[in-house]
Amino acid sequence: MNTLxxxxxxxxxxxxxxxxxxxxxxxxxxxxxxxxxxxxLEQALARLVxxxxxQAQRVAVASxxxxxxxxxxxxxxxxxxxxxxxxxxxxxxxxxxxxxVVLNDAQAAAWAEYCYxxxxxxxxxxxxxxxxxxxxxxxxxxxLTGPYAFAGHIGHIQADPNGPLCGCGRVGCVEAIAxxxxxxxxxxxxxxxxxxxxxxxxxxxxxxxAQQLMTRSAQAICQLIxxxxxxxDTECIVLGGSVGLAQGYRQQVEQQLAQSPAAFQVPIYAAHxxxxxxxxxxALWSENHSA
Ligand code: ADP
Ligand code: BMX
Ligand code: ZN
Numbered sequence: 136m137n138t139l140x141x142x143x144x145x146x147x148x149x150x151x152x153x154x155x156x157x158x159x160x161x162x163x164x165x166x167x168x169x170x171x172x173x174x175x176l177e178q179a180l181a182r183l184v185x186x187x188x189x190q191a192q193r194v195a196v197a198s199x200x201x202x203x204x205x206x207x208x209x210x211x212x213x214x215x216x217x218x219x220x221x222x223x224x225x226x227x228x229x230x231x232x233x234x235x236v237v238l239n240d241a242q243a244a245a246w247a248e249y250c251y252x253x254x255x256x257x258x259x260x261x262x263x264x265x266x267x268x269x270x271x272x273x274x275x276x277x278x279l280t281g282p283y284a285f286a287g288h289i290g291h292i293q294a295d296p297n298g299p300l301c302g303c304g305r306v307g308c309v310e311a312i313a314x315x316x317x318x319x320x321x322x323x324x325x326x327x328x329x330x331x332x333x334x335x336x337x338x339x340x341x342x343x344x345a346q347q348l349m350t351r352s353a354q355a356i357c358q359l360i361x362x363x364x365x366x367x368d369t370e371c372i373v374l375g376g377s378v379g380l381a382q383g384y385r386q387q388v389e390q391q392l393a394q395s396p397a398a399f400q401v402p403i404y405a406a407h408x409x410x411x412x413x414x415x416x417x418a419l420w421s422e423n424h425s426a
Contacts, residue, residue: 139191143198145266171216195417197243203284213302243416245271265376353387375406
């Protein structure tokens with residue numbers, strides 16, 4: 136049996152087939168539509184799933200946003216248009232004619248990474264530093280989704296009461312400082328208009344502003360990790376997302392965390408499934424939570 140896995144992020148939509156041996160194949164990717172309209176997302180999803188016709192028996196979707204009872208609502212409308220109450224599960228079932236399971240992208244990635252580490256750990260927290268900052272929490276071998284599917288939205292924990300306004304409406308969220316979108320928004324002068332991939336490349340070649348932006352992001356993630364450790368006593372942190380997986384980023388977070396008191400120390404791993412953690416997590420979740 137093949138599962139068609141789909142990952143909806145603020146920057147890209149990815150899809151792949153995942154078989155019973157958990158091998159990923161036929162991976163494709165398109166840009167997330169810039170247009171905020173629900174029809175634009177539906178059209179992009181139609182384009183994404185078209186090539187997989189007849190090749191899968193079920194669909195598993197990991198998506199940015201609060202995914203509650205099959206419905207997507209953006210917490211930060213800057214990241215995925217102002218999608219409010221988008222019928223994600225019903226739309227994907229209509230487009231594919233297959234049963235579909237949906238959950239938040241970082242919750243899905245946390246599940247994949249926990250499954251990989253489960254012989255070693257029962258308490259795992261996943262953090263994605265990507266378009267936004269997302270999270271997924273596994274406590275005692277169980278993924279916390281919460282009564283309203285909001286659990287793990289750690290990008291919206293406050294990092295700085297005097298920080299920038301976050302798209303969610305709060306002030307100084309971790310996401311408003313550390314995310315790929317926030318890094319690009321804070322760039323000025325010679326870095327104005329560049330995206331975070333380009334800014335990090337400049338940091339590697341010695342640009343001081345680019346290095347500061349990277350450090351500021353890593354600092355916010357380091358403080359977030361110390362807060363998570365205090366709240367959950369998580370046994371390890373898994374870092375993912377294109378910013379979190381960028382060269383040198385995790386090492387910066389680790390170096391800063393090493394300066395914190397001993398009780399706040401926790402190992403930080405790079406996501407085993409790298410950029411496919413959301414796809415794999417949705418597929419693994421669908422094995423036990425099929426419609
Ligand atoms: P999504 O948020 O759609 O899941 P990503 O995890 O790829 O997608 O995150 C997108 C963000 O990561 C963008 O801000 C992009 O500029 C940034 N990014 C992509 N590649 C890199 C890289 N190599 N280094 C730093 N930032 C990157
Ligand atoms: C935002 C929020 C989370 C998501 C996180 C990472 C929206 C649309 N999304 O905090 O649900 O998990 O971004 O998302 O409000 P990504 O697009 O960076 O992967
Ligand atoms: Zn916020």
